[in-house]
Amino acid sequence: xxxxxxxxxFSLDTSxxxxxxxxxxxxxxxxxxxxxxxxxxxxxxxxxxVGFYDRAGEKTDLTPVLACAKKLRHDFQAALILGIGGSxxxxxxxxxxxxxxxxxxxxxxxxxxxxxxxxxxxxxxxKHATLVISKSGNTTExxxxxxxxxxELDPKGFVILTDPKTGELRRLTRENGWNSLExxxxxxxxxxxxxxxxxxxxxxxxxxTEALLRGAQKMHSLLEEIGRASCRExxxxxx
Numbered sequence: 530x531x532x533x534x535x536x537x538x539f540s541l542d543t544s545x546x547x548x549x550x551x552x553x554x555x556x557x558x559x560x561x562x563x564x565x566x567x568x569x570x571x572x573x574x575x576x577x578x579v580g581f582y583d584r585a586g587e588k589t590d591l592t593p594v595l596a597c598a599k600k601l602r603h604d605f606q607a608a609l610i611l612g613i614g615g616s617x618x619x620x621x622x623x624x625x626x627x628x629x630x631x632x633x634x635x636x637x638x639x640x641x642x643x644x645x646x647x648x649x650x651x652x653x654x655x656k657h658a659t660l661v662i663s664k665s666g667n668t669t670e671x672x673x674x675x676x677x678x679x680x681e682l683d684p685k686g687f688v689i690l691t692d693p694k695t696g697e698l699r700r701l702t703r704e705n706g707w708n709s710l711e712x713x714x715x716x717x718x719x720x721x722x723x724x725x726x727x728x729x730x731x732x733x734x735x736x737x738t739e740a741l742l743r744g745a746q747k748m749h750s751l752l753e754e755i756g757r758a759s760c761r762e763x764x765x766x767x768x
Contacts, residue, residue: 580713581720586749589742591732593710594725597688598732605686606655607633608733609648611674612662612726614638616690619722620730629735637674645677652678658686660733662726664718666696690726 573579601608610617617638624634635651637644651657659682663671684707691698693711702709710725712718721727723745732738 578715579717580715581717581723582749584713584716584723585745586753589723589728591728591738591742594728594732594738597708597710598729601658601686601688601733602632605658605683607635607651608658608660608686608730609635609637609652609678609682610660610662610730611637611671611678612660612690613668613670615717615719615721616662616664616668616671616726617730620727620734623722623727623731623736623741624734627736628731631735632733634730634734637678639670640673640677645674648678652681657682658688659683660688660690660730661698662690663696663698664692664712664716664721664726666691666698666700672697688729690729 570579574582617636621636633651633655635648635657637648659675659678661671661675684705687707689698689702689707689709691702691709691712692714693699694714699709701707710729712721712724712726716724718726723742728738728741731741
């Protein structure tokens with residue numbers, strides 16, 4: 530690979546980046562590191578300590594998600610969704626790509642004054658349900674936005690998406706009897722788009738969640754086949 534970029538006051542030359550003799554590491558060393566990392570990650574998948582990868586290949590029960598979405602769309606005119614990072618990016622991207630736009634969603638992913646003003650304006654125009662999303666249940670920005678808006682919101686429209694046992698949001702949910710869907714403990718927030726974290730907003734936004742999961746399952750099967758083929762190649766042609 531021989532690439533070079535030039536900008537005023539800046540230059541970047543990557544021509545030696547992957548050079549086995551002159552680059553930062555030899556090809557054999559890099560191959561060994563990659564095999565070791567792949568093995569450690571697969572061990573975590575098989576042990577269940579990391580759950581995001583196999584969720585795509587599992588049969589997910591959408592019944593509670595679809596039932597919740599149907600009720601919210603019936604009882605409310607729009608939804609306010611509070612979450613940051615992985616708690617909103619995946620679903621927001623899917624909805625932007627293939628959502629139907631019939632049920633307006635307002636996302637508040639930080640406490641920027643402009644975002645808060647826009648959300649407040651929309652709350653004054655429609656009756657909103659509220660999704661509060663935090664894997665840990667302790668995300669500062671999400672809790673701050675929830676505490677800020679909650680006096681103006683209908684608790685009957687609250688749906689809390691968080692860890693099944695721990696965190697501030699779980700405590701509040703128990704004490705107040707709010708509706709809740711669980712985030713699997715072995716799925717990190719940034720990988721949670723195929724859990725209720727992503728599936729409920731997608732269902733509200735008009736995404737065909739059944740088709741979404743079928744596509745994820747097909748991709749999972751394809752990746753598994755690629756992985757098996759790679760293993761066969763390594764066995765027949767060891768480095």
